[in-house]
Amino acid sequence: MSERLTIALAGNPNSGKTTVFNALTGARQHVGNYPGITVERKEGTARSGDADLHVVDLPGTYSLTAYSQEELVARHVLIEEKPDAAINVVNAGVLERNLYLTVQLLEIGVPLVVSLNMMDEAKRQGLSINAKRLAELLGAPVVETVARTGRGVPELAAAAAQLGRERKGELQPLLISYGPDLDQAIADMAAVLDASPAATAGYAPRWLAIKHLEGDAEIIDALRSRDAETAARLEALSAKVADHCHKTLGTYPEAIIADYRYGFIASILKQDVVQLNRIDRVALSDRIDTVLTHALLGPLIMLGVLYGIYQFTFIVGDIPMTWMGDFFEWLGGVAGDALPDGDLKSLIVSGVIDGVGGVLGFVPLIVIIFLIIAFLEDSGYMARIAYMLDRLFRMFGLHGCSVMPFIVSGGIAGGCAVPGVMAARTLRSRRERLATILTAPFMTCGAKLPVFLMLTAIFFPDNEAQAMFIVTLTAWAVALLVAKGLRSTIISGPSTPFVMELPPYRLPTLRGMCIHAWERTWQFIKRATTVVLPISILLWAAMTYPGLPEEEAALYETRREEIRAAFQPAAEAVAEAEEQAAARPVAELEDEAAEALDEALAVVDAEEAMAALKNSAAGRFGVALEGVSSLAGYEWRTNIALAAGFAAKEVFVATLGTAYSLGETDPEESAPLIERLKSDPDWTMAKGVSLILFMMLYAPCFMTVFTIRQESGSWGWAVFSMVFNTGLAFALAVAAFQILR
Amino acid sequence: MCSLCSHRPLSDFPSGSRVRIERFCDCAGGNCRCRLCALGLTPGTLVTVDSAGPGGCRLKVRGADLVIGRGMAEKVLAVPFAQ
Structure with missing residues (x-):
């Protein structure tokens, strides 16, 4: 058993x-x-x-x-x-x-x-x-x-x-002597507690007595509520000892207790437990720190390290990313050929493969970034980053520990705001925690990364890494400024002290880094398949139904018939040419004619698909918003994609991809989305910059909003993050678009 | 407030100082004192101040490399320790 x-x-x-x-x-x-x-x-x-x-x-x-x-x-x-x-x-x-x-x-x-x-x-x-x-x-x-x-x-x-x-669950408390003064007091207090079962409530009297002397607010309050009379006697005893300690020894009971505990530890360690042979590594760590945390050099090196991470990620990450992109394009083609035309084909190719492929294509990048983060954490450098940034963060009403939520959320591009917001738990003060929770989602999370990568590839093809670096710095600047704004208005109050241990530098093991990176990547993949797939299908439905009214569909069918009819004479001409034994091979001419027919039909199909999308639920929403969104330069297709991005930011690319590929007939011949948008006169630089800003700042995805609700303990802050962020994003996006156009 | 004795807050010592903690500032609350004690910063402990910048105060205490905020470091009063 x-x-x-x-x-x-x-x-x-x-x-x-x-x-x-x-x-x-x-x-x-x-x-x-x-x-x-x-x-x-x-x-x-x-x-x-x-x-x-x-x-x-x-x-x-x-x-x-x-x-x-x-x-x-x-x-x-x-x-x-x-x-x-x-x-x-x-x-x-x-x-x-x-x-x-x-x-x-x-x-x-x-x-x-x-x-x-x-x-x-x-x-x-x-x-x-x-x-x-x-x-x-x-x-x-x-x-x-x-x-x-x-x-x-x-x-x-x-x-x-x-x-x-x-x-079998039996408690065997260790008894430490706290010196003659305190031992007597502890014994007296324990005796008082022993007489009142109501007050101890199952806790060991001696332990309660020690906690009482340590000034433990929770224990003191609990005792007061359980047995007021006993509590009063204990407090009198406790106050007497504290007074005695202060007058005769110039110290406090809690300090004496801590001292005796450390004394107990020291006495153990002295008995042949620890031998220190060399302290080379600690000394080495210190020597490294004289450079890496130097007042001037330190921050410069830190900026250099962050920039280096970008360069490395983009150079190395680009190779497998291309492979993944090619793979999903091929998969879409195979599925498209194998399935009959209709809703099912549309669902599989446009809904499932495009949607999931758009996200999984970035897995290699996420692996690399998490490997780097694991290296920074395991090597001990991350703790130094937090230490060096504490000064900066303090200026904005935050805490050195805020750097972890910021970095996990995507301060080093590629994080995720969900664990990032959770990482804010390390912050003690509720005010700093709230300010961190509300601003961390501005960072470049792994889901926004594909969007930024696509936009920088379109508008800054020659300076992709530099553009991404600026994007990340902008996110930091906005997050810090908004934090400052929040801390001086709706969540004002003093800052709490910073405590952090700096581990000695060490060379991380490859195995440790891989485990770390794999865990986080797996989380991302799970989320991509469990959250993004259903949403991708839902969006496909929203973009497919209710479809075109019958009379309009019939109109397109008529146009197709006309084209086919117009090509009929051409086919006859081919037959004639055959008879005349022309110089060119007959098959070639036949192919040419067929190609021309297909092309003509494709134009009609694309127009029909566009019209259908515009008529769909999502299309109507996008069109309805066009009046407002055009201020920032967005037409209805971008609106649909942005609305979809609230579900999960990575869906933006998938949606835009679907929105544009629905207008193409043959998935195999559809140029990648980037090429498509590059050739679109509507996608100007002004729109690119405006879109990058909006994407960076608008409402966090619903998973993050849900996490904010969990962490802040109220829906109020969750709703605030959606409304405030979207308002701020729109204001900046409009400003950028109007200036640059 | 204590101009006659040489007690100074940890945050006031220059980098590299070897100091002994004397007591906590009277402004430190019970929870804060308890916290400092738990971190190993009890009166009588020898501490090396590694850097006392405007932000955090970096210390070597009981074999660990610790950073505490300036606000906390100001509450710990110490005297220079001569070897």
């Missing part, structure tokens, strides 16, 4: 906790939200021997105080959900600071396994850690892991399962 064990995963930010979670659970993951708050709840399943492990990934925290929602969530899960065991992921390279959380976990008493992670990294830094000795001294199993490569992860799962089985 297989048993089911719940395992909580705790650890500092930067300890590799997420990597351990991924290595444990693989693809068997579920992401949700803790009720009422915007902290992500990640769960997954793993197997170890006979046991089914249900793994709950707690938010990354430095401690278990009431400082942030993340810390509160972590300790609620540990205390109230009573997991069978907890795994504490510890970065072996900064053991001392990481063990601070470990000590707090042990103080709660939850069955704990320590995952001594990034052991390869620590060894390269010249650290040698005696895991066995550490386990003895902590009184908890310690497993060495390198989650990046998966080393030690099965052993970790086995150790957690075994501990869970042995302890």
Whole structure:
């Protein structure tokens, strides 16, 4: 019989906790939200021997105080959900600071396994850690892991399962001495709590006493509401100790508690646990930093790196992109030949293949960009970017941590605003988080990328990379300025402090980068097929029905008949020529005549298709908007495509493609959309610039809008983002068009 | 406010200073003090100030490379530490 064990995963930010979670659970993951708050709840399943492990990934925290929602969530899960065991992921390279959380976990008493992670990294830094000795001294199993490569992860799962089985949920709190002054107070307070079961509500009295002394607002409030009398006595005791500490030692109870915890850690580490042989790598990291985070050189190098990423992406990414484009064009041709004319053919070729092909064609580009992001993150440079940009972001009322949502959303072109908006969870202050959430969707996400690529290919064919670079910088400028505007008007208020750890530089492993890039690309593909395919079909329907009224269709049929009739004499002429044994081969003449007939018919077909599209649901919408949109230079076809882009930005290209290819008869002969638009006199430079601006800034796609609603906690902000962004986009697009035309 | 003693906020030390944390500013709230302690910035801890720019304050503390915002760094009072 297989048993089911719940395992909580705790650890500092930067300890590799997420990597351990991924290595444990693989693809068997579920992401949700803790009720009422915007902290992500990640769960997954793993197997170890006979046991089914249900793994709950707690938010990354430095401690278990009431400082942030993340810390509160972590300790609620540990205390109230009573997991069978907890795994504490510890970065072996900064053991001392990481063990601070470990000590707090042990103080709660939850069955704990320590995952001594990034052991390869620590060894390269010249650290040698005696895991066995550490386990003895902590009184908890310690497993060495390198989650990046998966080393030690099965052993970790086995150790957690075994501990869970042995302890059966029993708490064994670690007792640390906090010195004579505090120990006495803790004992007194615990005794008071012990007398009131109503106040403790199942929590350990000693733990509550310590938290009370630490000034934990949540615990103090909870005690007040549970038993006011006991709470008053505790507060009197607590205040007395605090006063004593302040007068005699010039310090605070929470500082003494932290000191003793660090003292406990130091005493462990001194007992032959850690040996530092060389510190070359840390020193090397410091030397690299004197250049890379130099006050003047640093930002210059950073700009250079960002620009280099563009050049690299476009030069390398162009090759497989061409292959993908050719493949889908070929596929459309094959399907077109194999299927009989009619609605089904139209659905498959124009709806499915064009729609999905338009998106999947950009997969190679997305792979490359995610590989680069993985390199930046894994190497430690991303943290430096956040550090260097904190000054800049602060000027605009944001936070250094805002750079992550911005970059993930497409600050380095090719992100996605959905995870980008979610990444804003790292921000503590609601005001900065809101400003970040609302402005991050301006960035060049992977879905806008195809649109910008197409537009730059049309209007700036010789300076594509430069044009794209300017597009990205413009997105940043607008996002920052709008953030500043929001922070000084509707979401004004002070900024919160910035805290971030800078990991030592390291050379990322190819495997780690590939896993990273693959995960994100796969997400994109899944979304492209699950969201874009149905929408593509829906749009095809909107662009096909209700079709032309019968009398109009009959009109086109009559024209076709006339043409065929007109060609009849020509065919007779061919027969005559045959009789006269002309100099040219007969077959050639026959072909020529047939070709001329086809061409003439194609013109009529194209006109009919155009008329049909104009008459369709989407066409009527586009035409209705033409009066307003012409101010920015858009005719009804662009309007349809832009409206479709609200569903998902990448659909813009697909829709425009469909809108134009519907007017062609033979898919095999239809020139690529770019060539088609280049030759269209309606597509002027002014329209291009105006369209780039509008595409950059208008309403986020509905997935992002939905995410904004989730993250901000109200539909109000979600609706605001649609209305405000579209208004801003239209104003700038009109301005650009009117100036440049 | 404390002109006689040599306590200065972390953010006021030049790059490369080796300092010892003395206490927190009285303006720091309980949650903020708790946070600083959890980050390893307890009174008595030795810290190397790597760069104290107008934005973040970069520190080496207990083996880690940490950046804290200027607002936070201003609340930590330290004295120069002579080796």
